[in-house]
Amino acid sequence: MKLALLLVLLALAWASAYPAKDAKPEDPTASELPADNRSRFAMLDDVRLLANGLLQLGHSLREFVHKTKGQINDIFNKLSIFDRSFNQLSEVTSEIREKEEELKKTTSVLKANNQEIKSLSLEIHSKMNSILEERSQLQTKVGGLEEKISGLSQSLPPAEQLGEISQLKEVIYAQERSITALLKEVKGQHEQLNFHRDKIKLLEERLSSDAFQETMEKTADSTHEAPGLEYLAHNLTNSxxxxxxxxxxxxxxxxxxxxxxxxxxxxxxxxxxxxxxxxxxxxxxxxxxxxxxxxxxxxxxxxxxxxxxxxxxxxxxxxxxxxxxxxxxxxxxxxxxxxxxxxxxxxxxxxxxxxxxxxxxxxxxxxxxxxxxxxxxxxxxxxxxxxxxxxxxxxxxxxxxxxxxxxxxxxxxxxxxxxxxxxxxxxxxxxxxxxxxxxxxxxxxxxxxxxxxxxxxxxxxxxxx
Structure with a gap:
């Protein structure tokens, strides 16, 4: 606004200093003054007006520059704050992505282990079933051989047949012992697999939950009498x-x-x-x-x-x-x-x-x-x-x-x-x-x-x- 007023004043001063050629003086006394005096006074007035206008223009420009600098500084400060916030957000986002990738990898490994354990468990079950079938077949054969042996004992077979029968019995008993040992080993492996499967399930529960709390429950009601400190050989009826x-x-x-x-x-x-x-x-x-x-x-x-x-x-x-x-x-x-x-x-x-x-x-x-x-x-x-x-x-x-x-x-x-x-x-x-x-x-x-x-x-x- 001030700049516009200053431009209007400069225009008026220019118009007064350089009037139009066709313009006629309105004051009758002005025509009586010498031409040189009029032009000198007019130039001095124009200079004063121009100086005042330039001075005001300088003040306005200085104020405008100060305000513009302040606004620019505020903009730069806000931009720097925004840059820092953006950098922090980028770092947090990258960390979250890394953790998410690690969690995905852990979950995939656990799933693979769980699948492997399931396949091993199925294989062990199939082997146990086949072993049990073989055991039942061997027991059937042993029963038949015992019947034959009893019949042979009644008919008093020769000593050579008795020796062959005893050797056959020893072979069968050795196979029986090896099958029992194998069953025991398979049972131990099965227990280990169950333990690892429970551990994997526990890890999966920890990963899927926000917080893991360990709970301890009592194993017996407080109103019941607790087991004693004596040995159990004469107290249990188990085999x-x-x-x-x-x-x-x-x-x-x-x-x-x-x-x-x-x-x-x-x-x-x-x-x-x-x-x-x-x-x-x-x-x-x-x-x-x-x-x-x-x-x-x-x-x-x-x-x-x-x-x-x-x-x-x-x-x-x-x-x-x-x-x-x-x-x-x-x-x-x-x-x-x-x-x-x-x-x-x-x-x-x-x-x-x-x-x-x-x-x-x-x-x-x-x-x-x-x-x-x-x-x-x-x-x-x-x-x-x-x-x-x-x-x-x-x-x-x-x-x-x-x-x-x-x-x-x-x-x-x-x-x-x-x-x-x-x-x-x-x-x-x-x-x-x-x-x-x-x-x-x-x-x-x-x-x-x-x-x-x-x-x-x-x-x-x-x-x-």
């Missing part, structure tokens, strides 16, 4: 084949497809079957050998009770030294100790360990592995188990007098997880030593509210440090 088919420990319970913590029967090597409490997680199964929770079971027991076990498998119990030895001698084992103090603080520690038999009073050998609990049992090498009525170490008489319960007392050392249960942290030093406590070398003593001790087989990559 001997069923008894021999029991898992050797809780890790094998897990490998057979069980995914719930609870009470299961096991049969370690060279041992009668018995019940144990299996603590099962997503990584595997562990056999619980001791549990202290609320003081409902008295742990100040005799040697015989500590050797055979006592308590309630669903609450507080000591599994028994004989059963622990039967499980531990299967393979190298890991001892897992989890403790809870009176401030609800939970810590754990793990050892590689071996346990000797009853002739050595179940001597313990430990090597520290890992955990966030201060170590208090590193020097437990060859320490024997002791109770108040069976002192197997030199200082046992003093240790069992100052402590309660049975434990691997190391020169009256600083821990006893089978001590007297107290419902609060004892104030006196003697009371703390007689209770459940854990004391690292050169450290403070932990008065404990709850303890859980479990064992599991050591992995192939675990080694003594």
């Amino acid at each position: 001997s084949s069923d008894m021999n088919d029991l898992p050797s420990d809780c890790s094998e319970v897990f490998s057979r497809g069980e995914r719930k913590s609870g009470i299961y029967p096991i049969k370690p090597n060279q041992s009668e079957p018995f019940y144990v409490y299996c603590q099962i997680t997503a990584d595997g199964g562990s056999t619980v050998i001791q549990s202290r929770q609320d003081g409902s079971v008295d742990f100040d027991q005799t040697w015989e009770r500590y050797e055979n076990g006592f308590g309630n498998l669903e609450k507080e119990f000591w599994l028994g030294l004989r059963k622990m030895y039967a499980i531990a001698r299967e393979s190298r084992s890991i001892l897992h100790i989890e403790l809870e103090d009176w401030k609800q603080g939970r810590r754990f520690i793990e050892y590689l360990f071996t346990l000797e038999g009853p002739a050595s009073h179940y001597a313990l050998h430990l090597t520290h592995l890992s955990g966030d609990l201060p170590d208090a049992m590193t020097n437990y090498t060859g320490i024997r188990f002791s109770t108040k009525d069976n002192h197997s170490n030199k200082e046992d008489s003093t240790c069992t007098h100052n402590h309660t319960g049975g434990w691997w007392f190391n020169t009256c050392g600083g821990n006893n997880l089978n001590g007297r249960y107290t419902h609060s942290r004892p104030r006196g030093r003697i009371e703390r030593k007689r209770g459940i406590h854990w004391r690292p070398a050169g450290g403070n003593s932990y008065s404990l509210k709850a303890t859980t001790i479990s064992i599991r087989p050591a992995a192939h990559d675990d080694s003594f440090l």
